Amino acid sequence: MQQLEILIDRILSRVNLNLRPFNFKVDESIRNLVSSEKLTRFYGFYGVTSQHPLQFNFSRSNVGGSYFLGKCVVDHSILHKCDIRGDELKRKGDTFEHNGGTIVLGDDEIIRIRDSFLIHTLVHNYSHDPEHPEEFLIQNTAAAHYANIHGAPVEGCFLGPFATVDLCTLHGCKIGTFSYVQAGDLFHENIPDGTIWVKRDNFEFRYTFDEKGLAPYIHFEPGKLPEGIIMDFVESRKEGFREVFENPYCELPIDVPEGSAVSPYSVIRGQTVVQELVLVSQRAYLDSAWMGPGANAQENSYIINSRLEKNDVTAHGAKIINAHLAERVFVGFNSFVRGAEGNPLKIGKGCMVMPHTIIDLEEGLEIPAETAVWGLIRNAEDLKLHSIALKDLETITGEVSLGNMVFKGNGKAFADVFRKRIDHILEVNGAYYKETGQKGHAQDDSFISFNIIQPYLTGRYKGLFPTIDIRP
């Protein structure tokens, strides 16, 4: 394990250096979360298509269990069971709007990961940093289980388990467990656990979970694996993934209509039905899930005993159990939405379940159409303090607080941003293909060829992958 150990030391010392203002030692948190043995055990893989510009370069790294699509360079890093999905990167000649200005790309965008240690992390979308439009950089950064790095270049950061950084740029920040941040340029910020923070020029949304409320679902102590209901939930379903990763060429157990795509690296169980224009990404887990037309299940999402009527979005890491979603419901990143068994949660048309929302019920509940919900909801009483009708949200212009949530600014702008985003997600995933003729992932992904790479199994480079360079 010689070279692998040296690599881990090298990465952690660099992250530590960036986080010294917080007197935070990433070593203690992350060093023993994945054993060297585990790092050696898994293969990595990358997808080749004729739709995505091709360039991969992996050097001096371990990428075990990770999946890559789109241009990506990985150097001196450990990416353990990560999904690096660069299938929405900007292209040479594309324009990028920012604050009314237009930037024209001089080259294809590339994801560049250096000196970083990411565990079960999802990297997706494209860099929203206007200063480096051709490069989506992740450097000197460590991330624990099921973090999302979504359109957000990060440098010198630590992301706790189930943390999400979304459409922003971070330097030397520490993002707490289960925290969600979408807040522009951040420099040396220490975001406490369970913070949901969305900030734009004209509005700001901030919610903080009660420590006692969040802990049973997810908590993290340095040196230990993350613990709690959400962690147990995903860990107890790992076996299903072992099966599909060991037999990637097995036939899918269900019929997939033309224009829909179900990844061979997803788990499909029970009475699952996939209708047209549906996207089921790799590492999605469907068990008796009814996926209506245009519905999607993104990476690390779980849909169990649930029905998604039409054009519903299940964002990265979201879990939907015992629920019935009407048309066009959005369930945000890492949300955990669990209805009562035998008395499913009903979510009305056009609802917006904010990222990192926990809904966990022991009785039936119905969320009215066109409602935004957030935070921790255990019953109808909680719902009152953690929801707002979109039409009411749109009337806000000053500051409003409700429970642990504070909203400032233009409510209509907030609702519009979300609606626009949901529309964008449906479009790129291919839900509108029949109407517009514009292909999305559900139509393109059928033609991905999967390529498998493995580490050295013996010798001083054990656990490291050979240097590999792939071009058109």
Added chain:
Amino acid sequence: MQQLEILIDRILSRVNLNLRPFNFKVDESIRNLVSSEKLTRFYGFYGVTSQHPLQFNFSRSNVGGSYFLGKCVVDHSILHKCDIRGDELKRKGDTFEHNGGTIVLGDDEIIRIRDSFLIHTLVHNYSHDPEHPEEFLIQNTAAAHYANIHGAPVEGCFLGPFATVDLCTLHGCKIGTFSYVQAGDLFHENIPDGTIWVKRDNFEFRYTFDEKGLAPYIHFEPGKLPEGIIMDFVESRKEGFREVFENPYCELPIDVPEGSAVSPYSVIRGQTVVQELVLVSQRAYLDSAWMGPGANAQENSYIINSRLEKNDVTAHGAKIINAHLAERVFVGFNSFVRGAEGNPLKIGKGCMVMPHTIIDLEEGLEIPAETAVWGLIRNAEDLKLHSIALKDLETITGEVSLGNMVFKGNGKAFADVFRKRIDHILEVNGAYYKETGQKGHAQDDSFISFNIIQPYLTGRYKGLFPTIDIRP
């Protein structure tokens, strides 16, 4: 299929140019042997170990179904279901003896394949050309199904189906169907079908199959697939390989003792038993095979309803059916050895079944120990004309002919060369590991990690593989 078609044209025009003295058009023979559709369907793969210097480069090529181990560069070529096994290549600093002179290698040897079209071909061993010790070159060459290029650089050649070129160097040669050539430097030679030719400084062995005798087993007409009993035999067992290639991570159906290796890309069926120090290579097919200690089954070999007692060598492409081999029997390249059902062929200790021998019986037969056999043997009568006791062979000093076989020169030198070679094969395959402590393939091959690469599935590059460069 645009680019793929252009590539095929390019290769064939180059081979044609080299073979113009024979007025031979390789196009007619090889162009339609593999459909473009088939070329797109298969993945390629390469093995990474800590024992073999690592360098692969694949560019502007299709390598569907092919397997690579050891340094190899492939450019502008089509390698369809080939095994390119560079695991015995020479290393920097190694010495290479030739005609009493010693050559020291300035660099690791590499297999370089350019502008060539190889179908089901096995490339193995190292270049025996003393002029280019660091490069095993295959250029401007086409080879049909189940050819072997063994330690033999070839340039501007056509190899017919089941042809073998062994330990020699060939320029602008046409090697007939089922012909075996081990004859030093050859320039513009046209070797007729069914020729078995071994030539060294001090001896020469030459046998030619009767056209009528060989045709039922294998014959080849331009534009058609090879036909005959041997082709039918392998084609009818293809399904077994489809299964293992689609599920490469499935567990083996038998126990493999430590110190033995059974490739996950071999087919294992029936009551097969593998004892210690056994090597079963990828694309070997074992059905109710008893593999005694130190026995091996090399690439493309088939062992069915047979018992190999100890240290038996089944060379590349050899088939053994309904037979009982005593200790230390050698069955050469592409031989087809089939005993009668219920009354198996017995081959005595230390026998040498020459490459490309066909034994096909309807009654029991016993080949006495220490016998060399060749040619076509259908019964005891044939055996008399196609065998010689090694002790008699060793007394030959002039010229002897027997049936269609002519031997000239030093019989003892011939027998010694073969014995030495068998010993070398057993050594490198690991049969002597317990005695010498020197590991061979059976011990090393357990630690190969397999990496999978795939072609573009759509677009103008459909069927071509992305450019890929792999280094330590």
